[in-house]
Amino acid sequence: MRRQALLIGCGKMGGALLERWVLSERYEFSVVDPVAESVPEGAHLFRTAEALRGQKFDLIIIALKPQMIDQFVPEYAEYLVPSGLLVSIAAGYAVERLRAHFASVPTIRLMPNLPASIGRGVNGLFATPDVSAKDRKDITDLMDLTGLSIWVESEDVLDRVTVLASCGVGFFFEIARSFVAAAGALDFGPDQARELVLTAFSGAADLAIRSDLDLATLRNNVTSKNGVTQAGLEQLRQDGILDSLTLQTFQAAYARAVELR
Numbered sequence: 001m002r003r004q005a006l007l008i009g010c011g012k013m014g015g016a017l018l019e020r021w022v023l024s025e026r027y028e029f030s031v032v033d034p035v036a037e038s039v040p041e042g043a044h045l046f047r048t049a050e051a052l053r054g055q056k057f058d059l060i061i062i063a064l065k066p067q068m069i070d071q072f073v074p075e076y077a078e079y080l081v082p083s084g085l086l087v088s089i090a091a092g093y094a095v096e097r098l099r100a101h102f103a104s105v106p107t108i109r110l111m112p113n114l115p116a117s118i119g120r121g122v123n124g125l126f127a128t129p130d131v132s133a134k135d136r137k138d139i140t141d142l143m144d145l146t147g148l149s150i151w152v153e154s155e156d157v158l159d160r161v162t163v164l165a166s167c168g169v170g171f172f173f174e175i176a177r178s179f180v181a182a183a184g185a186l187d188f189g190p191d192q193a194r195e196l197v198l199t200a201f202s203g204a205a206d207l208a209i210r211s212d213l214d215l216a217t218l219r220n221n222v223t224s225k226n227g228v229t230q231a232g233l234e235q236l237r238q239d240g241i242l243d244s245l246t247l248q249t250f251q252a253a254y255a256r257a258v259e260l261r
């Protein structure tokens with residue numbers, strides 16, 4: 001018999017994970033979300049905590065905004081079996097605060113990213129010491145459905161993974177948006193610019209992943225002396241603006257994660 005899992009909150013990130021989690025042979029998913037229009041086939045949608053009355057779950061996953069956890073999560077504690085496992089994907093929300101709502105059950109903090117929905121996510125995972133080897137294995141198997149998983153040894157490392165891999169997806173979309181917007185100056189329409197930019201970025205990332213060459217060498221392979229790329233790169237790299245802006249971006253995101261703890 002499959003183990004029963006409850007997903008609390010099925011918005012952008014919870015929904016992306018669920019797209020893949022419903023493929024699990026180990027877990028069957030129920031979902032509580034007041035506004036989700038639908039859930040993938042195989043999952044069961046409920047609108048309120050009260051609607052779960054009479055049910056118990058082996059696994060509860062919290063996918064609410066961090067600011068909503070203290071208000072809404074306590075009403076779900078009664079639905080976790082005594083030997084159950086708690087998982088949270090809330091960015092920056094510390095394990096000890098979470099466990100306080102659930103009588104200190106074994107807890108995993110998981111930091112996924114949006115490409116999980118197509119099986120190409122990157123997940124950071126941190127477990128409290130009382131999480132069993134079996135639960136670790138079950139969650140690793142579940143997360144393998146969504147992409148690559150990395151277990152880390154502290155919540156601080158998890159917050160740093162968050163900046164790079166979870167927020168990183170947002171930073172990437174912003175950079176791609178900027179490329180597409182600037183392509184207007186080269187007389188491309190938005191649809192064509194989007195297709196060209198995203199295909200070039202995705203191909204470049206795949207090439208780099210498959211290559212043994214470092215990123216500077218790959219960049220140099222595109223850059224002929226006094227050529228077209230070099231002319232652009234001289235602007236992009238002038239006065240170290242790009243490096244310092246990237247550093248400041250990461251520092252601001254990490255500082256916010258620390259603040260949310």
Ligand SMILES: NC(=O)c1ccc[n+]([C@@H]2O[C@H](COP(=O)([O-])OP(=O)(O)OC[C@H]3O[C@@H](n4cnc5c(N)ncnc54)[C@H](OP(=O)(O)O)[C@@H]3O)[C@@H](O)[C@H]2O)c1
Binds near residue numbers: 009012035066072
């Ligand atoms: N988005 C990402 O890329 C990403 C990446 C990594 C981690 N995360 C983390 O994932 C969590 C969710 O983020 P998100 O972007 O998916 O937010 P979201 O789209 O707002 O999803 C949260 C969902 O939970 C629903 N909800 C509100 N109150 C509820 C309750 N009492 N019971 C059940 N469901 C309730 C919300 O409904 P309403 O809209 O009506 O409030 C919404 O549908 C956050 O903690 C975030 O830090 C997000």
